[in-house]
C-alpha cells in the first residue's frame with residue numbers, strides 16, 4: 001500500500017504559517033500516473049518519477065524484467081505487472097478495476113515516455129473514459145531530445161514514428177511527406193538506417209538537411225546534421241553509425257513554401273483583373289487551401305503594385 005506517513009507539523013519558510021501535513025504521499029488514490037523513464041542515462045530519471053514509482057500500489061511495465069534494472073537502481077520495491085502490445089486490451093480492463101477500487105497505478109515503458117511509439121494508449125483512453133484522473137510525470141523522450149539538439153527548425157514539427165520496414169511501403173510513405181513543410185522526425189532501427197537514408201535522399205533530394213541522432217544520453221552519443229546525400233554516404237562508410245538506437249530528422253520542404261506563395265500570386269493576378277480584392281482572395285484561398293488572411297494580404301500587396 002502507499003507510503004502514508006504520520007501527521008507532521010512544519011513552518012512554511014516563506015509565509016511563516018504553521019501547516020499540518022496529513023500525508024506526504026506523492027500520489028493520489030484512484031489515479032493513473034504516466035511516468036517517463038531514461039532513454040539510456042539512468043541519471044535522467046526525475047526525482048518526482050522516483051517518488052511516484054515508490055508510492056503507487058502497482059507499476060504496469062512494458063517489460064517487467066527490463067524495467068527491473070531501473071527499479072532496482074532506485075531501490076523501488078513496488079510490485080510490477082506487465083502491459084505490452086499483446087496484452088494491453090485485457091490488462092487495461094484489470095487495471096481499470098484496480099483504479100476504481102482506489103489504487104494508484106503507474107505506467108512505464110522500456111524507455112522514455114510511455115505511449116510515444118510505446119504501449120499505453122488503450123489504457124489511457126479507457127481510464128479517461130471512466131472519469132479517472134490521469135497524471136503525466138514528464139521526462140525523457142528521444143524525439144524531443146533529438147529535435148532540441150539537431151539545429152533543425154523546432155517551431156513546428158511532425159513526428160512520424162517508425163517507417164514501414166518494406167522498401168515499397170517506406171518509399172510510398174516518404175512520397176506522401178515530400179511537401180511536408182515542418183521538420184519531420186522518424187524513429188528507425190539501426191539495421192534499416194542505411195536503406196532508409198537512401199530512400200530519403202531519393203525522395204527528398206540530395207541537398208535536404210537532415211540529422212542523425214544516435215545513442216542519445218549514452219556513451220557513444222552522436223548528433224550529426226548534414227545534407228541527406230552526405231549523411232547517407234557517411235553512415236554507409238562507417239558501420240559504427242549503424243549500431244544502437246537512432247532518430248532521423250529531416251528539414252521540412254522550404255521550396256514548397258516559396259512556390260505556394262508564388263502560386264497564390266499567380267492565381268490572384270488572374271482573378272484581380274475581374275474581381276474585387278476580397279472576392280479574389282476568398283477564391284484563391286479556397287482553391288489553394290491557404291488561409292484567407294494570407295491570400296487577402298497578398299492580394300492587397302499585388303493591387304498596390
Ligand code: SAM
Nearest residue numbers: 039112113116117141142187188215216245246
Ligand atoms: N517511448 C520512447 C521515447 O519516448 O522516445 C520511444 C520508444 S520506441 C519503441 C524506441 C525508439 O526510440 C528507438 O528505436 C529509437 O528510434 C528511439 N530511441 C530510444 N532511445 C533512444 C536513444 N537513446 N537514442 C536515440 N534514439 C532513441
